[in-house]
Amino acid sequence: GAVVSQHPSWVICKSGTSVKIECRSLDFQATTMFWYRQFPKQSLMLMATSNEGSKATYEQGVEKDKFLINHASLTLSTLTVTSAHPEDSSFYICSARAIYGGGELFFGEGSRLTVL
């Protein structure tokens, strides 16, 4: 199946710093990628839809100025957590859907962020 890669897989940072997470579709092009957040023992919550060449659309309650999303190419979307705080510590997972195909989503490996 298609491969979506995330980097880094885990990161520890200090409060107030910014962290960038990359999501790449390795063997297909994706005009749209999705960013989810998952707290321990909880479900995945959709944060935003990343659109290639245009602004991301955010779900209700998600601060767009805190979670900056850039989708500069058909294979790369980045999520930047700005001025991170301990409550931002979570598992961030991206997903992508190929331009062609039946609509199946492919998930990245996830990035575990710990803010001290």
Add this chain to the structure above:
Amino acid sequence: GENVEQHPSTLSVQEGDSAVIKCTYSDSASNYFPWYKQELGKRPQLIIDIRSNVGEKKDQRIAVTLNKTAKHFSLHITETQPEDSAVYFCAASMGSNTGKLIFGQGTTLQVKP
């Protein structure tokens, strides 16, 4: 807003028994219903999915049923094995956008040898 309810939250079965997980959704426009298996610290893995024009789909030991009228769908795992132990999530698309998914709360399945 749209919502997906999943039950039970935990399920323990003996190896070889069947396991059933049920979900209900609120958005009548949802037309794509995938099921994911997630092991601790790993990405969700699609195990089966169903679209709204189909009532049932089966893949070896796994089957999914969909009742659009009642807005509920279920995952059935037969002849369970210890390696089936994981957290299972159902999801429903936000309207017809199959990329935007609302996930259920998850079911922790434990298969005892």
